[in-house]
Amino acid sequence: MRELQHATVDAPPASFDDFYVREFRGVLALVYALTGDRGTAEDIAQEAFLAAHRSWDRVATYGQPGSWVRKVAVNLSVSAFRRRMTESKAVQRMADRQSRAPELSTLTAEFWQEVRSLPRRQAQAVALFYLEDRPIAEIAAILGLAQGTVKRHLHEGRRTLAERLDLHEDAP
Amino acid sequence: MRLDERARAASEELRAALDALDADAPPIPVQGFHRDRGKRDRRRKVTAAAAAALIAVLAGALLAPTLRGGRTVPARPVPADGSILFGRWDARTQRSTWFTARPDGTHARSLGVVATCARWWPDGSKILITDDAARGPGHPLRPAVVGPDGSGLRALDATRDPALNLGCGDVSPDGRLLVLEGFNDRRPGVAGIYTVRASDGGALRRVTRAPRGGSDGNPVFSPDGSHVAFFRTRPGVTPQGAGALFVVAIDGSGLRRITPWGAAFAGPSWSPDGAWITFQQPYGQLDLVHPDGTGLRRVTLDIPAGAGAENPAWSPDGSWLVFTLTFDGHSNIVTVPADGGRPTRVTHDTGVDDQTPDWSAATG
Numbered sequence: 001m002r003e004l005q006h007a008t009v010d011a012p013p014a015s016f017d018d019f020y021v022r023e024f025r026g027v028l029a030l031v032y033a034l035t036g037d038r039g040t041a042e043d044i045a046q047e048a049f050l051a052a053h054r055s056w057d058r059v060a061t062y063g064q065p066g067s068w069v070r071k072v073a074v075n076l077s078v079s080a081f082r083r084r085m086t087e088s089k090a091v092q093r094m095a096d097r098q099s100r101a102p103e104l105s106t107l108t109a110e111f112w113q114e115v116r117s118l119p120r121r122q123a124q125a126v127a128l129f130y131l132e133d134r135p136i137a138e139i140a141a142i143l144g145l146a147q148g149t150v151k152r153h154l155h156e157g158r159r160t161l162a163e164r165l166d167l168h169e170d171a172p
Numbered sequence: 173m174r175l176d177e178r179a180r181a182a183s184e185e186l187r188a189a190l191d192a193l194d195a196d197a198p199p200i201p202v203q204g205f206h207r208d209r210g211k212r213d214r215r216r217k218v219t220a221a222a223a224a225a226l227i228a229v230l231a232g233a234l235l236a237p238t239l240r241g242g243r244t245v246p247a248r249p250v251p252a253d254g255s256i257l258f259g260r261w262d263a264r265t266q267r268s269t270w271f272t273a274r275p276d277g278t279h280a281r282s283l284g285v286v287a288t289c290a291r292w293w294p295d296g297s298k299i300l301i302t303d304d305a306a307r308g309p310g311h312p313l314r315p316a317v318v319g320p321d322g323s324g325l326r327a328l329d330a331t332r333d334p335a336l337n338l339g340c341g342d343v344s345p346d347g348r349l350l351v352l353e354g355f356n357d358r359r360p361g362v363a364g365i366y367t368v369r370a371s372d373g374g375a376l377r378r379v380t381r382a383p384r385g386g387s388d389g390n391p392v393f394s395p396d397g398s399h400v401a402f403f404r405t406r407p408g409v410t411p412q413g414a415g416a417l418f419v420v421a422i423d424g425s426g427l428r429r430i431t432p433w434g435a436a437f438a439g440p441s442w443s444p445d446g447a448w449i450t451f452q453q454p455y456g457q458l459d460l461v462h463p464d465g466t467g468l469r470r471v472t473l474d475i476p477a478g479a480g481a482e483n484p485a486w487s488p489d490g491s492w493l494v495f496t497l498t499f500d501g502h503s504n505i506v507t508v509p510a511d512g513g514r515p516t517r518v519t520h521d522t523g524v525d526d527q528t529p530d531w532s533a534a535t536g
Binding site: 017020021024025028029032033038046049050053102103104105107108111112119120126130131133158161162165167168169 | 502
């Protein structure tokens with residue numbers, strides 16, 4: 001399953017438009033998981049693909065352009081993550097402002113909320129590991145970290161999630 | 173239940189929910205991407221031109237390093253006097269607990285106050301906060317005041333309108349007025365900037381009306397108390413959440429936009445001499461602009477690639493800025509000379525998010 005998905009995701013795209021159509025939804029879901037706001041996620045995904053378009057001659061030659069655009073999107077999400085909480089609005093109002101939110105079960109909404117409450121690198125590693133089903137090496141490439149560092153972030157993030165959600169932690 | 177099982181179910185459901193949402197409101201198709209790309213590229217070119225102009229200005233500044241009316245900013249250690257107020261954000265509770273520390277990072281202590289916003293009283297004798305704990309059904313958000321050690325909370329709740337929340341804001345230089353953001357998401361017509369009496373929160377007066385679908389927030393007084401600078405949002409501005417800074421007289425007259433739409437992301441801070449306003453750009457940059465909208469320029473910060481600078485505020489003497497530096501997943505409070513450079517940390521904690529600093533001359 002994982003090999004099939006990634007063989008598809010990272011096969012060389014025929015054109016930027018093909019690349020965009022193939023990858024946009026995945027990048028949008030990843031950024032939504034990290035920001036919790038669909039409008040923000042759309043904007044960041046758009047910015048990330050715009051960056052890819054500007055450098056398409058170069059990006060297209062990369063072995064994994066999908067990883068490249070995710071790296072840009074994840075980095076942009078850091079600012080967005082902070083932006084949401086620094087608007088100095090009353091916190092209750094912030095909750096009200098989330099528009100066009102996907103309808104999630106309580107369990108799923110709680111899970112992603114807990115992911116977003118993790119330290120940022122842990123949240124990114126967890127989202128890429130579960131939502132994108134990425135292996136450690138690819139997560140390390142996307143986040144620009146050593147594989148050992150990703151393992152540590154993933155381990156700490158999973159342990160915290162298991163504790164907070166009262167779940168059993170499996171071996172990664 | 174096992175974590176992996178729950179995580180994979182949550183992943184599957186999130187992807188399916190986004191797909192279901194797309195049936196009604198599809199994500200940007202590739203044709204839409206190219207249309208939007210044209211707009212964004214044009215905006216980027218405008219920004220590049222502004223940056224080129226900025227470089228020219230900075231080149232001149234190297235020959236005559238002046239800022240704010242010709243005063244040279246000296247290179248010197250971070251001052252030890254004064255007190256920086258900042259919030260420590262808890263993502264689980266969506267609340268900030270407030271702390272104070274000396275500008276050199278010593279004497280850090282928790283005030284035990286939980287609030288959305290907090291700001292020093294001009295003389296440093298008190299702290300204005302949002303009274304989050306008192307909010308509930310029939311009890312809209314109101315300001316409150318606490319002592320500099322966080323004790324003695326007193327509600328400023330003389331305004332009775334149950335449909336109006338009064339949130340974050342500032343205290344006038346003479347300590348007599350508060351300027352606050354008013355809002356009610358169920359009654360968007362009330363959104364705007366308001367003033368109330370600082371002694372009890374009464375004598376409500378409206379200063380601005382936010383645009384339909386937008387908001388007015390982060391109001392701050394000018395040093396002479398005659399004007400208010402604030403951050404306005406309106407629908408259709410990109411990137412998401414960005415807006416523009418405005419200045420208005422305290423009686424509501426002379427409303428003026430002082431930055432381009434989309435150039436600001438969070439609230440202004442007015443320099444003590446009144447000559448400059450600093451604010452946060454989208455994606456973590458700090459800019460300066462004169463209150464009349466001229467002289468827009470970037471604060472050059474020596475920070476790592478990928479780091480973001482947020483929530484700037486001036487030191488009492490106008491020589492320094494304090495702001496939130498976010499890098500590698502954590503946020504800390506830092507200071508930097510007002511003409512830029514390498515920041516110095518005030519807080520050093522890891523695994524926390526310190527934010528929204530405010531700097532008082534009083535040491536407390």
